[in-house]
Structures are given as C-alpha cells and as structure tokens.
Amino acid sequence: MNLAFHGFADDGKARLPGSLHVNRRLSRWLAFHPDGTATIRPGKVELGQGILTTLAQIAAEELGLPLPAIRIAPTVTGESPDEAVTSGSLSVQECGMALRHACADARALFMSVAAQSSGVPHEALRVEGGRFLAPDGAEISSYAALSDRDLLDAEASPDASPIPASARRVAGTSAPRLDLPPKLRGEPRFIHDMRLPGMLHARMIRPPRPDARLVTAPDFALREGDFLAVVAATEAEAARAAERATRLARWEGGTPLPADWTRWLEETPGERSTVAEHGEAKDGTSVLRRVFWRPFLAHGSVGTCCAVALWEAGALRVWSHSQGPYNLRTDLAKALHLPPEAVVVEHREGAGCYGHNGADDVALDAALCARAHPGRPVRALWTRAEELASAPLSPAMRVAVEVHRDDGGRITSWRSEARGNGHSGRPGRAKDPALLSAPLLPRAAPMPVSINPPLAGGGGVQRNLVPIYRVPHMKAEMVRLTEMPIRSSALRGLGALANVWAIESVMDELSEGDPVGFRLRHLDDPRAATVLLEAVDMSGFEERHKLPEGDGMGIALARYKNTGAWCAAVAHIRAEETLRCLSLHLACDMGEVINPDGALNQLEGGAIHGTSIALKEEARFDEERILSTSWDAYPVLRFSEVPRVMVKLITRPEEPPLGAGEPSVAPTIAAIANAVHQALGIRPTRMPFTPENLAKESD
Amino acid sequence: MDHHGTHHGGVRMGFTLNGRPVEHQGGVTLLEALRGDFALSGPRFGCGEERCGACHVLLDGESVPSCALPVEAAEGREVVTIEGLTPQRLQEAFEAEQAGQCGFCLSGILVSAAALLRRNPDPDEAAIRAALEPHLCRCGAHNRILRAVRRAAA
Ligand code: FES
Numbered sequence: 001m002n003l004a005f006h007g008f009a010d011d012g013k014a015r016l017p018g019s020l021h022v023n024r025r026l027s028r029w030l031a032f033h034p035d036g037t038a039t040i041r042p043g044k045v046e047l048g049q050g051i052l053t054t055l056a057q058i059a060a061e062e063l064g065l066p067l068p069a070i071r072i073a074p075t076v077t078g079e080s081p082d083e084a085v086t087s088g089s090l091s092v093q094e095c096g097m098a099l100r101h102a103c104a105d106a107r108a109l110f111m112s113v114a115a116q117s118s119g120v121p122h123e124a125l126r127v128e129g130g131r132f133l134a135p136d137g138a139e140i141s142s143y144a145a146l147s148d149r150d151l152l153d154a155e156a157s158p159d160a161s162p163i164p165a166s167a168r169r170v171a172g173t174s175a176p177r178l179d180l181p182p183k184l185r186g187e188p189r190f191i192h193d194m195r196l197p198g199m200l201h202a203r204m205i206r207p208p209r210p211d212a213r214l215v216t217a218p219d220f221a222l223r224e225g226d227f228l229a230v231v232a233a234t235e236a237e238a239a240r241a242a243e244r245a246t247r248l249a250r251w252e253g254g255t256p257l258p259a260d261w262t263r264w265l266e267e268t269p270g271e272r273s274t275v276a277e278h279g280e281a282k283d284g285t286s287v288l289r290r291v292f293w294r295p296f297l298a299h300g301s302v303g304t305c306c307a308v309a310l311w312e313a314g315a316l317r318v319w320s321h322s323q324g325p326y327n328l329r330t331d332l333a334k335a336l337h338l339p340p341e342a343v344v345v346e347h348r349e350g351a352g353c354y355g356h357n358g359a360d361d362v363a364l365d366a367a368l369c370a371r372a373h374p375g376r377p378v379r380a381l382w383t384r385a386e387e388l389a390s391a392p393l394s395p396a397m398r399v400a401v402e403v404h405r406d407d408g409g410r411i412t413s414w415r416s417e418a419r420g421n422g423h424s425g426r427p428g429r430a431k432d433p434a435l436l437s438a439p440l441l442p443r444a445a446p447m448p449v450s451i452n453p454p455l456a457g458g459g460g461v462q463r464n465l466v467p468i469y470r471v472p473h474m475k476a477e478m479v480r481l482t483e484m485p486i487r488s489s490a491l492r493g494l495g496a497l498a499n500v501w502a503i504e505s506v507m508d509e510l511s512e513g514d515p516v517g518f519r520l521r522h523l524d525d526p527r528a529a530t531v532l533l534e535a536v537d538m539s540g541f542e543e544r545h546k547l548p549e550g551d552g553m554g555i556a557l558a559r560y561k562n563t564g565a566w567c568a569a570v571a572h573i574r575a576e577e578t579l580r581c582l583s584l585h586l587a588c589d590m591g592e593v594i595n596p597d598g599a600l601n602q603l604e605g606g607a608i609h610g611t612s613i614a615l616k617e618e619a620r621f622d623e624e625r626i627l628s629t630s631w632d633a634y635p636v637l638r639f640s641e642v643p644r645v646m647v648k649l650i651t652r653p654e655e656p657p658l659g660a661g662e663p664s665v666a667p668t669i670a671a672i673a674n675a676v677h678q679a680l681g682i683r684p685t686r687m688p689f690t691p692e693n694l695a696k697e698s699d
Numbered sequence: 700m701d702h703h704g705t706h707h708g709g710v711r712m713g714f715t716l717n718g719r720p721v722e723h724q725g726g727v728t729l730l731e732a733l734r735g736d737f738a739l740s741g742p743r744f745g746c747g748e749e750r751c752g753a754c755h756v757l758l759d760g761e762s763v764p765s766c767a768l769p770v771e772a773a774e775g776r777e778v779v780t781i782e783g784l785t786p787q788r789l790q791e792a793f794e795a796e797q798a799g800q801c802g803f804c805l806s807g808i809l810v811s812a813a814a815l816l817r818r819n820p821d822p823d824e825a826a827i828r829a830a831l832e833p834h835l836c837r838c839g840a841h842n843r844i845l846r847a848v849r850r851a852a853a
Pocket residue numbers: 743744745746747748749750751752753754755764765766767
C-alpha cells in the first residue's frame with residue numbers, strides 16, 4: 001500500500017529514499033530551535049506501535065543530538081509531508097529512511113556553513129550534542145546558533161551520506177518508548193482527552209443495514225438525509241439522548257446481510273484475475289485439494305473511535321486518529337463539498353489501530369455535527385457496538401489449494417485461488433468518499449466497493465497467496481467480489497492471514513511427518529531457512545513426540561507480503577474443552593532493526609492477535625444486522641488465555657529495515673492450525689478453531 | 700483542584716477523589732463524572748458495559764469498573780484513579796518492562812494491579828492473570844504486563 005500502492009512514476013528526478021522522493025523540501029521534515037532542540041515532522045503517525053520513538057532515534061543519530069532534544073510535531077495537513085497512509089509495516093522504510101536522509105543532509109548543510117564561516121575545513125569538524133566542534137574541541141557553531149537561517153529551505157540532495165551501519169549508536173538500541181510515561185500516569189494524551197472551550201458532544205444513531213433508509217427521526221436529533229446524530233453539552237447527556245433517539249428512529253429497506261456467508265462467498269459473482277503464474281501446468285500422479293474458510297473479523301480496539309471537529313467561517317478543522325490525514329482530508333472535502341484547502345486534519349493518538357478502522361469515519365461524523373454548530377468544537381465518540389460493527393470488517397475469505405505430486409512425492413504443480421471482497425476501502429483513493437456516513441447524505445454516491453491493490457503494492461486478498469516454496473508450476477488466482485453487503489477493508493495482515501494458513505497447512509500435510517525437512521527442501525531463500533531453523537531450535541519442536549496426549553506443536557513460516565520480514569512460528573497448544581495456546585516461539589528477520597525492544601513488542605503483540613483470531617474471533621450477523629456488537633458477542637483473548645511468547649530477532653544492520661507490526665500474525669495462526677493436527681489428528685479448515693468448527697472437520 | 704460536579708442545584712453527594720473531598724450532583728455514571736465533571740483522563744471509556752476494564756478505578760481499595768456504576772454508589776467512599784496511584788512502583792515497573800503499546804488499556808490495568816498487590820504482596824503469575832482477567836489489551840502486551848506486575852511486587 002502507501003507509496004508502493006501509488007507507485008513511483010518515473011518523474012525524472014534523482015531518486016531519494018522513502019517519501020522524501022515526493023516531499024523533497026528539508027523544511028517539510030525538520031526544524032531547529034534556538035534552545036538546541038530540533039523538531040521532526042513525520043507524515044506517518046503513532047498507532048500505538050511506537051513509531052515516533054523509532055523515528056526520533058533515527059533523527060537523533062543523524063543529527064548528533066541527544067534523543068530528548070528531538071521534538072515530534074503531530075502530522076497536520078498542509079504542513080507535514082504527505083506520506084499517504086501509515087500501514088503495511090512500511091513506516092520505517094518510507095518515513096524512517098526519508099528522515100535518515102533528510103537529517104544527514106541537514107547535518108552536512110549546517111556543518112558546511114559552520115566550516116565556511118570559521119575557516120575550519122568541513123571534514124575536520126565533528127558534531128556533538130548539536131554543537132560543531134573543531135579538532136581541538138572548540139565550539140565553532142551549532143544547530144541552535146544557525147537556527148534562524150533559512151538553511152532548510154532547500155531540496156534534499158541525493159548525495160547526503162547517512163552514518164554507516166557500523167558507526168550507528170542510537171539506531172539499533174532499545175530506547176524506551178517516549179509516550180509510555182505520560183500514558184502510565186493518566187495524562188491527557190489521547191484524542192479522547194481533548195477538552196476545548198465550549199466543546200459539545202455527539203453520538204450517532206446507525207441504520208441496522210448499512211444502506212437502510214431513515215423513515216422517522218426524533219425532532220431533537222440532528223438529521224441530514226439518513227445521517228442521524230445527537231449533540232449535547234456533556235457526554236452523559238449525549239449518551240442518554242442517543243439511547244432515546246435509537247428507540248424512536250425507524251429504518252427500512254437496505255441490502256440483506258449474507259447470513260450464510262460461506263454460500264454467499266461461493267455464489268456471489270466476482271472479478272477473476274491471475275495473481276502470478278510460472279512454469280508449465282503438469283498434473284501429477286497424486287493430488288491434494290483443500291479449501292479453507294475464514295470469517296469476517298473486527299478490529300476491536302479497546303478504545304472506541306473519536307474525533308473533534310470545529311467549523312468556523314466555512315472552514316473545517318478536524319483532530320483525528322486517522323492513519324492517513326491527507327487522504328482523510330480529500331474525502332472530507334468531497335463529502336462536505338469543500339475545497340481541500342478549507343479542511344485541515346491534525347493527527348491525535350487514538351487507541352491501538354490494527355488497520356482501516358473507523359477513525360476516518362468518525363471524523364466525518366464529527367464534521368457533520370460541527371457544521372450544525374458553527375464556532376463550537378464538537379467531539380464525536382463511537383459506542384462499543386459501532387466500534388465492532390460499523391467500522392469496516394476484514395472480509396471473509398475462501399482459499400482453495402490444489403497440489404499435484406509425482407511418484408517421488410515431489411510437488412509438480414501448485415494452484416490456488418483466494419476469493420472474497422477487496423481488502424482496501426480506505427479514504428482518499430476512490431472517486432467517491434469512502435467514509436461511513438458519506439453515502440447517507442442527500443444525493444450522495446454509494447460506498448465504493450473495496451478493491452485489492454496490486455501485489456507490487458502488497459496486494460489485498462492475494463497477499464501471500466504465492467508460496468515462497470520452489471514449485472515447478474504455480475498458478476495463483478483471485479476473485480474479488482463486486483458486491484459488498486458488509487463493508488470490508490484492511491486489517492493487520494490482510495489476505496495473508498488466510499493465505500499463509502492455507503499454504504502452511506497444505507505444506508504440513510504434504511510433509512508426511514517431516515515438516516521442517518520438507519519445507520527446507522522446497523526453499524531457495526537462506527533467510528527463510530534461517531528463521532525456520534531458529535524457531536525449531538528455540539522451541540524444542542523436534543521433541544514434540546514427547547508431549548502428553550492432547551497437546552500438540554505446529555510450525556509455520558512466511559515472508560510477509562513475500563517482500564517484507566521473515567517469520568517462523570512454533571505453537572504449543574492443549575486441547576481441553578476448548579483449545580488453549582500455551583506458548584509461541586517466533587524467529588524473525590526484519591533486516592536492520594532501529595529499536596529491537598520495540599520490534600519485539602510489536603511481534604509479540606502480533607502473535608497474540610493471531611492467537612486470538614485463530615481461536616476465537618468471528619463477526620456474526622443475520623440478514624438484518626451485525627450481531628457481534630459487544631465483547632460478549634465478539635470475544636477476544638483474555639489474560640487467562642494468553643500464551644507465553646518468546647521472540648528471537650535476527651538482526652542484520654546492513655540490510656534494509658522491514659516492518660514489525662504484521663509479520664508474526666499469519667505464521668502464528670498457521671502454527672496453531674498445524675499444532676491442532678498433532679493434538680487432535682485433524683487439520684482445521686474453518687477459522688476460528690472453536691469446538692463447533694473443529695467438530696465439522698471430517699478427516 | 701477543588702472539584703465540583705457542574706450540575707444544576709439540588710442535593711449534592713460527596714466522596715473522596717484521589718485523596719481530596721469532592722461533591723457531585725449525581726445522575727450520571729462514575730466514569731462520566733470522573734471524565735466529564737472532574738476532567739480526569741486516566742479512567743477511559745472502552746465499552747460502557749463492564750467488559751473491557753478500561754474504566755477501572757479503586758473504590759475503597761477494590762478495583763471496579765466505573766462505566767456503569769452510578770456516581771451515587773461512591774457516596775462517602777474513597778475513589779482512586781490512575782492519577783492518584785502513589786507511590787509510583789507500578790508505573791516504574793511498567794516502564795522498566797516497556798509494558799504497553801498504545802497504552803489505552805494501561806490505566807485500568809494498573810489500578811487492578813494495585814488492588815492485587817495490596818491484598819497479595821507476592822502474587823504468582825496465575826494470581827496476576829486472574830486479577831487482570833477483566834482487562835482487555837488488544838495490542839497484545841500481556842506478557843510484558845505480567846512481568847511488570849511481578850517486578851512491582853518484587
Ligand atoms: S468501559 Fe468500563 S469496562 Fe469497558
């Protein structure tokens with residue numbers, strides 16, 4: 001996604017790293033202050049993943065400033081660089097590498113000015129704590145002393161030379177999270193904590209089916225077409241008014257939801273396309289065919305979506321935890337019929353974000369309410385039910401795999417098909433605004449049907465559909481459904497969650513009791529083999545036959561997007577009345593690691609998220625509405641169920657950095673599935689692996 | 700801070716909030732009073748249905764969800780939120796373990812951990828897991844959180 005999704009046109013300009021290429025002015029990225037600090041302005045945003053700490057480390061390193069001297073400006077449209085969306089585990093590649101280069105360039109620029117004015121040759125100068133020192137230690141100048149000059153009002157030079165890997169001192173160390181201390185003390189920090197003078201509070205009332213029409217609305221509510229909300233002076237009053245309005249509103253019509261979703265997946269028309277193909281199709285002497293089903297999933301942040309909007313003199317300012325402030329601005333402007341310059345979106349942190357959730361949607365909700373109360377800031381907050389049912393869901397998938405083998409058991413042909421709705425329905429990309437409430441407005445266009453980005457941009461339903469294993473013939477196809485009764489978009493890992501599970505389950509089955517050796521025999525990629533062997537080593541996987549009855553271990557391997565980090569996982573599960581995952585061992589190679597502990601934190605979190613998805617999660621609905629609107633109806637992993645997670649990082653400082661947020665999710669799911677086979681003798685083909693679903697497997 | 704609930708006249712009720720006496724008009728949930736009327740940010744709204752733990756506070760030393768509890772239930776009692784949790788042993792342990800990602804779940808979790816350590820100064824992992832069972836952490840920081848509570852106990 002992101003930049004890769006848009007693709008770089010060959011614009012004839014010298015290639016600059018990451019998003020610096022399309023945001024070339026240094027002043028967009030950083031500024032120096034007379035007090036000796038520097039501000040960096042990333043266009044990528046904090047989603048709970050710790051990216052700001054990582055970016056500050058990169059800047060501190062290149063500038064020769066201590067970490068506390070780096071200030072981080074929140075992303076604001078019109079001021080910060082446009083870095084599209086913070087997603088796809090790409091922030092370090094796109095923003096980090098841009099900042100590394102921009103800061104190295106700024107350092108060189110400032111030092112050359114210092115050299116010129118002092119007569120000390122540039123090469124003889126060194127930077128320490130933001131001061132430029134001559135060989136004898138005398139201070140020649142500093143960033144602070146030159147901060148009033150417009151030196152950064154220049155394009156980045158392609159020649160800037162960042163500090164070589166071997167000399168890095170800050171990047172590569174586990175700097176503590178900058179945002180943790182205030183969060184541990186309950187200091188106002190989240191968007192939910194914004195308190196502006198005169199601020200009003202809004203709550204929305206949602207149609208049961210996304211496109212139902214509003215026939216009766218209570219007078220005290222705010223209505224625009226089929227958009228219905230209440231606005232009050234306090235949160236408590238807004239919540240009560242919303243309850244009353246929900247009882248009084250009458251809706252009708254709308255497209256029925258696909259209550260029998262597996263049948264719907266098979267029968268709904270779609271667009272078929274080939275994802276990848278190589279070699280010559282050759283049927284083998286034996287064939288294995290398997291079909292895997294994965295339900296719709298919810299994001300389920302612990303905090304609900306929230307936005308604050310202020311409408312003043314025909315212009316709109318919105319504070320939002322959007323992953324893409326510029327993209328949100330585009331769609332807000334379209335939905336509200338404003339020129340984009342009349343809209344400013346400023347980022348504020350929300351609760352953990354694991355993909356395209358309702359952050360953008362609630363921004364339009366707040367804006368619509370603010371338009372009805374010009375001059376007053378309006379804070380809109382979603383309920384738990386909206387969080388679980390009104391945000392886009394990760395679309396259900398059906399993955400079919402067919403593998404042919406010759407008499408020697410070697411794979412001759414691998415064919416697969418992934419089917420479902422598109423995984424990308426983010427704002428800012430389609431002709432019409434992709435915000436929940438936009439289609440409800442008078443004369444508005446319907447919600448754009450989600451698409452799948454091309455594989456070069458990471459793909460959607462087809463992400464990780466192509467096996468990393470060597471097979472003489474391979475054909476992978478996808479079918480994107482062209483109807484979208486349940487709004488679908490990106491959730492951590494996208495199609496990889498089902499595709500890696502399908503591939504690794506089939507590989508396990510084909511391996512006939514030698515899952516490690518069989519995989520190694522089909523691998524050409526030494527980094528993949530290394531993480532696989534590491535995971536085996538650290539987990540005691542080869543001793544799995546000693547486990548008591550009812551226990552099982554499983555292994556799985558993937559390279560995220562086939563271009564990102566490598567991750568192998570071993571799961572140890574126990575089958576009681578339900579399945580429990582006792583422990584996970586993961587080995588991961590993500591190239592250069594800027595903040596090892598931060599990366600571990602992300603990988604552990606991804607593994608636990610994967611465990612929760614594998615064992616528990618499924619959005620439920622009938623034809624009228626989504627039913628999984630509470631934590632009781634959409635259970636996720638709790639403390640008593642959480643496995644111990646051990647992660648080993650294989651760091652390669654010379655290699656490009658790859659993201660940590662997503663690579664561990666899919667291998668964890670697949671490793672759990674393979675552990676089920678040892679524990680129960682069955683290979684699950686329906687997620688989640690609940691007793692009801694496992695009972696349907698007839699092996 | 701001299702906190703007052705901002706409601707129109709009528710009978711006021713009182714309780715202690717982070718060591719200070721406060722008054723409130725009533726008629727809202729404890730969470731609404733804490734965030735809305737006393738302008739605290741630590742207690743968080745996550746579900747309003749006592750199912751996620753984000754809103755936990757200490758009520759006479761016991762960790763309870765505040766999102767569905769009428770503020771009247773606090774009458775004459777002692778309410779402590781994350782802002783009032785001292786000494787900062789837990790906060791320091793969480794920093795040492797880098798226990799958290801987005802941090803949204805943490806204020807509730809620290810409150811429950813504080814209640815646990817008061818009843819059981821040396822809890823084993825099973826006891827910590829049990830005490831934190833009401834709390835969801837969607838970022839998956841659980842193992843670090845378990846270690847942090849152990850560290851605070853040590
Ligand atoms: S907000 Fe109170 S338990 Fe979720």
